[in-house]
Amino acid sequence: MNHVVRLTSTAPAAIAVLQVVGPGAESWIRNHWVPNAASNAPLGINHIRYGTIKNASAEAAGESIVVCKTGTDTFELHCHGGSTASQRILNQLTRDGFELVSWSDVLASSSTDTIVNEAIEDVLQATSMRTTAILLDQKRGALRLELESAIANLRQQKIDIATKILQELHTRSEVGLHLVVPWKVVLAGPPNVGKSSLLNAILGYQRAIVHESAGTTRDLLHEQTSIDGWPIQITDSAGVHSTDDEIELQGIQSSLTAVEDADCVLLLVAPEQGWTEPHHQILTKLTTQRVILVATKADVAEFHEYPKNICYPRISTSLKDSNSIAKLLACNSHVLVPNPPSAGSGVPFRIEHEARIRECISLLKQREFDRGIDALESWLQ
Ligand SMILES: Nc1nc2c(ncn2[C@@H]2O[C@H](COP(=O)(O)OP(=O)(O)O)[C@@H](O)[C@H]2O)c(=O)[nH]1
Ligand SMILES: [Mg+2]
Known part of the structure; x- marks a missing residue:
């Protein structure tokens, strides 16, 4: 069967690679590709050849590619990254009868280890070296190894050791679930405390309008950005205050909903206004314990008069002091991931992993040890 697989991720990258497979692959390439050095020599295995894929419409320029034969009836087309160039070639191939096969289908047929397949799929979506390294550890078997060790301990009636392994894995699942899906960090506070300015300072460019x-x-x-290698979706929000303006009210409602949904809230307070009623209103919406109190505009005046019963980490920032922004980011990284997994440790990275481990811990608590072993074994099969 003639088919095509996109080997590289759809995330922005320098190069995209398509694998074209099947008895019709070579003739399709010969019909659509003009080698740079005119030659009718057959494409040998592992030979690298440069050329241009002709465009379906003769007027448009073709796409420069590298062709490499990697096996019998199997070719790789390396083209410019991003989706435009590769998508155009994909469209040409599918129009000519090549079936588009997804990565997960290829993985499922080449390996029976689902954790390995899931890790490979997620590596393709990872956006930092740090998250990629953790996922590669899981691809190499780190999670499987710890689960197998839990099973072995259960078989030897070492229930405490098995429970500890599973509990540690469960703790790590929180970071595991944010290797691809970003943490939601929300900048909140009354108007004019410097939320948009801080967003711009964190991103390093003028994303939001700042005005007095x-x-x-x-x-x-x-x-989207990353802090210390952890992927983040950072949200700037409308200032919370009392108003009758209909549009502002809608904005404030969205801000409070964002606070409710957040994994982490940076609650800003400025020296001019100090701690106000909207700060309390925002705190009542929190569903997370991950909060940082940020006293902004430290160059104007330092703010310290927090209410006594509010015990979250505190940081002072000033746009005029880049060190203070770096300190905030370090604090944010620590609040999100206080104990980063050490190299080589097992990290559950899918919602199903977390659910299975949670279920097994609960079975062990009920002293259902055999069912716990069965649950883990059926996962690893
Ligand atoms: N001096 C000083 N002014 C700041 C700082 N951060 C923000 N501002 C000013 O505070 C005003 C409100 O800032 P903005 O980011 O729009 O606040 P927002 O309403 O909370 O988004 C603007 O005039 C900013 O230039 C700071 O660190 N130092
Ligand atoms: Mg703003």
Whole structure:
């Protein structure tokens, strides 16, 4: 069967690689590809050849690619990264009868180890070296090894050791579930405390409009970045305050919903206004314990008068002091992942992994040891 697989991720990258497979692969390439050095020599295995894939419409420029034969009836086409160039070639191939096969289908047919397959799929979505390294550890078997060790201990009636292994894995699943899906970090506070300015300082460019007049930010503004290698979706929000303005009220409602959904909230307080009623209102919406109190505009005045019963980490920042922003980011990284998994340790990285481990821990608590072993073994089969 003639088919094509996109080997590289759809995330932005320098190069995209398509694998074209089947008895019709070579003739398709010969019909659509013009080698740079005119030659009718057959494509040998592992020979690298440069050329251009012709465009379906004769007027448009073709796409420069490298062709490499990697096996009988199997070729790789290396083209420019991003989705435009590769998608155009994919469209040409599928129009000519090549079936588009997904990565997960290829993995499922080449390996029976689902954790390995899942890790490979997630590595393709990873956006930092740090998260990639953790996922590669799981691909190499770190999670499987710890689960097998839990089973072996259960078989030897070492229930405490097995429970400890599973509990540690369960703790690590929190970071595991955020290797691809970013942590949601929300900047919240009353108007004019410097939320949009801080967003821009964290991102390193002017993403949000900053102005001395209150109510400049009216809607939620999301941006993807990473802090210390942890993927983050950072959200700037409208300032919370009392108003009758219908549009502002909608913005404030969105801010409070964002706080409710957040994995981490940076609650900003500025020296001019100090601690206000909106700060309390925001705190009542929290569903997370991950909060940092950020006293902004430290160059104007230092703010310290927090209410006594509010015990979250505190940081002072000033746009004029880049060290203070770096300190905030370090604090944020620590609040999100206080104990980063050490190299080589097992990390559950899918929702199903967390659920299976939680279920097994609960079986062990009920002293259902055989069912615990069965649950783990059926997962690893
Ligand atoms: N001096 C000083 N001014 C700041 C700082 N951060 C923000 N501002 C000013 O505070 C005003 C409100 O900032 P903005 O980011 O729009 O606040 P937001 O309403 O909370 O988003 C603007 O005039 C900013 O330039 C800071 O660290 N130092
Ligand atoms: Mg703003």
